[in-house]
Amino acid sequence: MAMNRVQFQAGLSMTAFLQQYGTEAKCYRALYRMRWPQGFRCPACNGRTRSRFRRADRVYYQCRSCRHQTTLTSGTLFAASKLPLTKWFLAMHLLTASKTNLAALELMRQLDVCYATAWTLKHKIMQAMTEREESRQLHGFVQIDDAYLGGERNGGKPGRGSENKQPFVIAVSTDATLEHPTFAVIEPVRSFDNDSLRDWAARRLAPEAEAYTDGLGCFRRIEEAGHAHTVLVTGGGRAATQAQGARWVNVLLANVKRAISGSYHAIRQAKYARRYLAEAAYRFNRRFHLAAMLPRLLRAMVLCKPCAEPSLRAAGNFHG
Numbered sequence: 001m002a003m004n005r006v007q008f009q010a011g012l013s014m015t016a017f018l019q020q021y022g023t024e025a026k027c028y029r030a031l032y033r034m035r036w037p038q039g040f041r042c043p044a045c046n047g048r049t050r051s052r053f054r055r056a057d058r059v060y061y062q063c064r065s066c067r068h069q070t071t072l073t074s075g076t077l078f079a080a081s082k083l084p085l086t087k088w089f090l091a092m093h094l095l096t097a098s099k100t101n102l103a104a105l106e107l108m109r110q111l112d113v114c115y116a117t118a119w120t121l122k123h124k125i126m127q128a129m130t131e132r133e134e135s136r137q138l139h140g141f142v143q144i145d146d147a148y149l150g151g152e153r154n155g156g157k158p159g160r161g162s163e164n165k166q167p168f169v170i171a172v173s174t175d176a177t178l179e180h181p182t183f184a185v186i187e188p189v190r191s192f193d194n195d196s197l198r199d200w201a202a203r204r205l206a207p208e209a210e211a212y213t214d215g216l217g218c219f220r221r222i223e224e225a226g227h228a229h230t231v232l233v234t235g236g237g238r239a240a241t242q243a244q245g246a247r248w249v250n251v252l253l254a255n256v257k258r259a260i261s262g263s264y265h266a267i268r269q270a271k272y273a274r275r276y277l278a279e280a281a282y283r284f285n286r287r288f289h290l291a292a293m294l295p296r297l298l299r300a301m302v303l304c305k306p307c308a309e310p311s312l313r314a315a316g317n318f319h320g
Contacts, residue, residue, distance in 0.1 A: 011290035
């Protein structure tokens with residue numbers, strides 16, 4: 001059997017990580033290059049000239065045009081953090097180098113921080129991943145399936161009506177032969193109804209995308225949106241997951257559920273499912289270049305607006 005070159009690529013080893021980002025100075029320079037790749041730009045007037053001074057152990061940059069003062073981390077997801085950059089970078093490396101997931105409890109032990117700090121770090125990093133995946137559309141042949149996070153509570157409703165389940169749509173685009181997956185979208189929906197699927201298809205499917213789904217009634221809204229739509233009649237059991245047109249979405253779904261159930265004792269899917277699912281999609285969509293995953297995540301972190309812990313905890317799965 002031929003080796004899967006994507007699966008067996010080297011990635012960024014811990015040794016290489018420590019060589020590149022092992023000190024505060026190295027992390028600072030990497031963050032500077034990522035935030036201002038063409039040199040300093042004033043966030044207020046876009047001016048290029050600046051002076052630099054130190055106050056309370058922090059380096060400040062003052063624009064010589066408008067005299068606006070800023071720091072390297074202000075206006076980014078690193079803003080207001082008292083943690084050294086080495087811990088931030090190690091957290092990002094651990095969350096991107098892992099093939100599956102890493103719980104906040106394990107992050108706490110690896111970083112030698114308290115649980116609340118580890119939780120905030122993880123959710124800020126997942127927020128950056130979520131924002132990077134927000135605009136992704138799938139092209140070509142797209143395999144789509146419905147799924148749930150969570151299970152029934154003791155004494156609660158079983159099956160689709162369980163109040164402890166979060167519905168989500170998982171979709172994988174493939175090449176023309178349906179043999180190789182390219183990109184994925186994994187996103188919670190309010191329910192599997194017509195309005196939710198219309199909204200999902202409008203945002204997530206490119207105009208020329210062709211959909212392959214099972215017989216769930218709400219998937220007919222994909223046809224109404226102008227997409228070619230093939231309904232797969234596969235019956236049940238293992239054969240249904242192996243059918244051409246459904247195989248890769250089922251493989252990815254199994255991997256996502258296994259990673260979540262194997263890494264977390266419990267998650268609050270009613271509030272945070274969007275982030276956990278986006279984390280899985282983020283890693284899957286960047287699996288072709290594992291060594292570049294950390295620099296790309298660093299770029300995403302500096303492009304995201306600051307997000308304090310109360311905002312992280314107040315966020316939900318849906319906008320508006």
